Amino acid sequence: MTQAFDIVVVGAGMVGAALATGLGQAGFSVAVVDRAPPPSFNPDERPDIRVSALSAGSERYLDTLGAWQAIRQMRATPYRRLAVWDETRHPLQTLIPGRLAEVAFDACELGAPHLGHIVENSITQQALWQSAEAEPSVTLVHGQGVASLQQDQHSATVTLDDGQTLTAALIIGADGARSRVRELAGIGTTRNQYSQQAMVISVRYQGSVEDITWQGFLPSGPRAFLPLHTAGDNHPGESWASLVWYDAPDELARLKSLDNAELxxxxxxxxxxDLPPLTHIDRKASFPIARQHAKHYFAGRVVLAGDAAHTINPLAGQGVNLGFQDAQCLQMLMREAKRAGEDLSSERWLAPYEQQRRPANHRMMMTMDLFYHLFSNRIPPVHLLRNLGLGAARALPFARNRVARYAMGIDDELPAVIRQLASRLPGLGQL
Ligand SMILES: Cc1cc2nc3c(=O)[nH]c(=O)nc-3n(C[C@H](O)[C@H](O)[C@H](O)COP(=O)(O)OP(=O)(O)OC[C@H]3O[C@@H](n4cnc5c(N)ncnc54)[C@H](O)[C@@H]3O)c2cc1C
Structure with a gap:
């Protein structure tokens, strides 16, 4: 049996579930399909290994979808300060005073209550599924992947693994970095695999919940400490945190093979x-990291959003924040198309989506690559430039705050000097 909808969203991860909710709220009939079972939350369970730093802009968007309150009721850790340290050893080190190599962002300086929240991915997804389920015009289909896709002048049809077919005017591929929808629509990608991977380690530490995140830079890759919630009555006086360790795949494989005491x-x-004393390692997982950009954001009746359209280096945690910006933009254009009574897949609406989102996503990719190249580098002149750059950032609170405001989703534009530096990086012209 074929079921008909205005829009089918493939992938109910954070971005797909947000889109389905927002489109449902705008009065569209929506089916949202995910091959995974529904996410679940148990307050007594250890945290999800995957966590994301959600910007103030994402928080506002999730609030409009009715999901932010549910996230806060489950678990979300606000962070008010961000410490950046550089422990790199290099021949020019003696020329540069150590304190120049530190930059700290404080929400007070930016006139904001916090810089963002660290939230477990499964909690964001769970809250969004609840919001989607509360919309009468949204149908959630889980445990079924998309097996094939056909489209013609009038509609597009997806066939699920169990043979069920769903038809709609528009199919949104929000099915992640290895998007099947993107492949079925014949949309290629440009891709650059970084020489580093990321290992995430869930830990407990002694002390109450911190309001500061730490990011350290070494030539082998960054390291980060992201505070999470209290560990509760089972571990009095302790809190959870997530460590992220970027390094060469061989080194991460070595670290993963160690027992907990050695690690x-x-x-x-x-x-x-300066970090609080760690008391326990709970679990660890590693993730390949790549910069990937779809060659087109739409083809016929298919449009891409979130990681299906772009993945970036997660060193400053921006991936899902960009995906939420895609979702807001696409929702807004679909509302316009509905008001105009036009075909949702018309280029009149999908071309502006790509025109708005591609340069914005590209800009953030370039910024992350600028950081990657500046910090994962043993060449002395680059070190010097980098440390002077951090020193300058420290001396110029305005420029530093502009970067922070951009990363938090408050400002749309990066300072011109950062844009110029990023545009000179090798390989970025291909994006
Ligand atoms: C180590 C690491 C740290 C990160 N930290 C941050 C951070 O701090 N802040 C931040 O903003 N971002 C961060 N990111 C990036 C962030 O995790 C991603 O950008 C985000 O998860 C993308 O969401 P998505 O919904 O687009 O895709 P996904 O989360 O990949 O969801 C895709 C969904 O589609 C479903 N699916 C896949 N294929 C099919 C199919 N054929 N049929 C049906 N369903 C399908 C999957 O089951 C899944 O639910 C990090 C990434 C990594 C690797």
Missing amino acids: MAEIQSGFPA
């Missing part, structure tokens, strides 16, 4: 002594 010793020597 703890490596963490203690590889992270700054």
